[in-house]
Amino acid sequence: MERAMNCPKCNAQLQSFVHQGVEIERCGGCGGLWFDVFEHEELRELSGSDAIDTGAPAKVPAGTGSGLCPKDQQRLFSMVVAGQPHIAYESCGLCHGVFFDAGEFKDFRETTFGERLRAIFGVARVAQGQA
Ligand SMILES: [Zn+2]
Numbered sequence: 001m002e003r004a005m006n007c008p009k010c011n012a013q014l015q016s017f018v019h020q021g022v023e024i025e026r027c028g029g030c031g032g033l034w035f036d037v038f039e040h041e042e043l044r045e046l047s048g049s050d051a052i053d054t055g056a057p058a059k060v061p062a063g064t065g066s067g068l069c070p071k072d073q074q075r076l077f078s079m080v081v082a083g084q085p086h087i088a089y090e091s092c093g094l095c096h097g098v099f100f101d102a103g104e105f106k107d108f109r110e111t112t113f114g115e116r117l118r119a120i121f122g123v124a125r126v127a128q129g130q131a
Pocket residue numbers: 007008009010011012027028029030031032
């Protein structure tokens with residue numbers, strides 16, 4: 001039997017579902033997504049994975065959630081995606097799971113395609129620091 005996991009942002013229960021063999025937790029309240037370590041990297045590569053993100057984040061008053069890891073109750077710390085500093089997410093220092101607000105995973109995925117294009121044309125280094 002699995003222990004219920006609660007959203008670090010709004011405390012609603014996380015619902016698990018499977019996309020192409022990868023298990024993901026999505027919050028029934030705010031629509032945020034919880035990924036176990038490396039799952040978000042794995043999912044980014046899978047076709048159609050933008051569909052797991054419901055898009056519009058529900059408005060949650062600041063301080064509603066515990067800010068703790070749903071798996072092991074460690075305090076999450078804020079991170080930004082390398083090369084995409086507008087995407088802030090929460091990460092657990094113990095299990096290395098990550099929490100994305102609704103809409104952020106889509107963004108994370110899309111910008112990656114742009115980054116790959118830049119890498120193909122060899123201008124990734126030039127583009128850095130101009131954003
Ligand atoms: Zn939530």
